[in-house]
Amino acid sequence: MPSPGATTITTPGDREVTMTRRFDAPRALVFEAWTNPEHVPHWMLGPEGWTMPVCEIDLRVGGTWHFVWRKADGAEMAMTGVYREVKPPERLVSTEKWGPEWPETINTLTLSEKDGTTTLTNTVLYPSTEARDAALKTGMKEGATQSFDRLARYLRTR
Amino acid sequence: MVIQLKGYGRLTPDRLNATFAALADPTRRAILARLASGEASVTELAEPFDLTQPAVSKHLKVLERAGLISRGKDAQRRPRRLEAAPLAEATDWLERYRQVWEGNFQRLDALLAKMKTTEKTRAHDTR
Numbered sequence: 001m002p003s004p005g006a007t008t009i010t011t012p013g014d015r016e017v018t019m020t021r022r023f024d025a026p027r028a029l030v031f032e033a034w035t036n037p038e039h040v041p042h043w044m045l046g047p048e049g050w051t052m053p054v055c056e057i058d059l060r061v062g063g064t065w066h067f068v069w070r071k072a073d074g075a076e077m078a079m080t081g082v083y084r085e086v087k088p089p090e091r092l093v094s095t096e097k098w099g100p101e102w103p104e105t106i107n108t109l110t111l112s113e114k115d116g117t118t119t120l121t122n123t124v125l126y127p128s129t130e131a132r133d134a135a136l137k138t139g140m141k142e143g144a145t146q147s148f149d150r151l152a153r154y155l156r157t158r
Numbered sequence: 159m160v161i162q163l164k165g166y167g168r169l170t171p172d173r174l175n176a177t178f179a180a181l182a183d184p185t186r187r188a189i190l191a192r193l194a195s196g197e198a199s200v201t202e203l204a205e206p207f208d209l210t211q212p213a214v215s216k217h218l219k220v221l222e223r224a225g226l227i228s229r230g231k232d233a234q235r236r237p238r239r240l241e242a243a244p245l246a247e248a249t250d251w252l253e254r255y256r257q258v259w260e261g262n263f264q265r266l267d268a269l270l271a272k273m274k275t276t277e278k279t280r281a282h283d284t285r
Contacts, residue, residue: 007263009256014182021263025270033269043265046258133178136255
């Protein structure tokens with residue numbers, strides 16, 4: 001399946017990472033796929049070998065979300081946060097925390113639609129430059145080459 | 159869980175902070191772009207940016223501390239030149255991050271296509 005646009009990543013300020021991507025779908029569907037626990041575990045998986053056995057979403061201002069990823073060898077990663085703004089289908093602001101030793105970030109998702117195509121922009125704001133850079137480094141997990149291999153396999157089977 | 163990046167051993171967190179901080183400024187990015195086409199003295203660098211020499215020197219100091227530029231041998235001109243390796247390491251990093259998300263988003267593409275079909279079928283059924 002051809003993707004309508006490549007993902008771009010920029011560091012527009014000292015404490016942010018911004019991601020942009022276009023999708024060949026109306027934004028109501030993108031918002032739904034991003035916020036419905038029925039859909040999220042099918043795509044938000046990161047590198048090779050991880051599944052998402054826990055995906056809890058209480059989609060309202062002040063509501064919490066909680067994701068857990070698991071690998072075949074038993075390794076686990078958990079992430080949790082609170083929704084601050086919920087404006088379907090255009091805007092979602094939430095906090096995000098990986099664990100007590102990680103800084104909390106504020107994530108802002110915006111979706112704009114034109115001719116049935118959606119442009120997604122997700123900005124992650126860190127409390128400091130150091131926190132952002134450390135997170136970027138760890139966020140790689142075990143390298144994206146594996147992710148590409150799996151993706152290639154996945155696409156071949158479709 | 160221990161998370162280790164392969165091939166990034168040389169990149170200390172301090173160094174990386176310095177690199178990203180250096181890259182966050184548009185003037186410094188422009189200076190790097192200028193140096194990509196060849197080394198230049200402080201005077202030569204100050205000209206196109208409409209900056210005073212001390213202002214340019216300040217930016218150069220930040221770039222130098224981040225290891226993104228170095229000084230040439232000519233004692234008189236003290237030309238600055240681009241150090242490509244640390245820059246490549248920093249952008250490499252963002253590239254890996256990007257690839258992980260691109261993996262997520264390609265799965266999302268497939269899901270959205272499925273959701274679109276389901277929605278059409280539903281709309282058809284209720285007609």
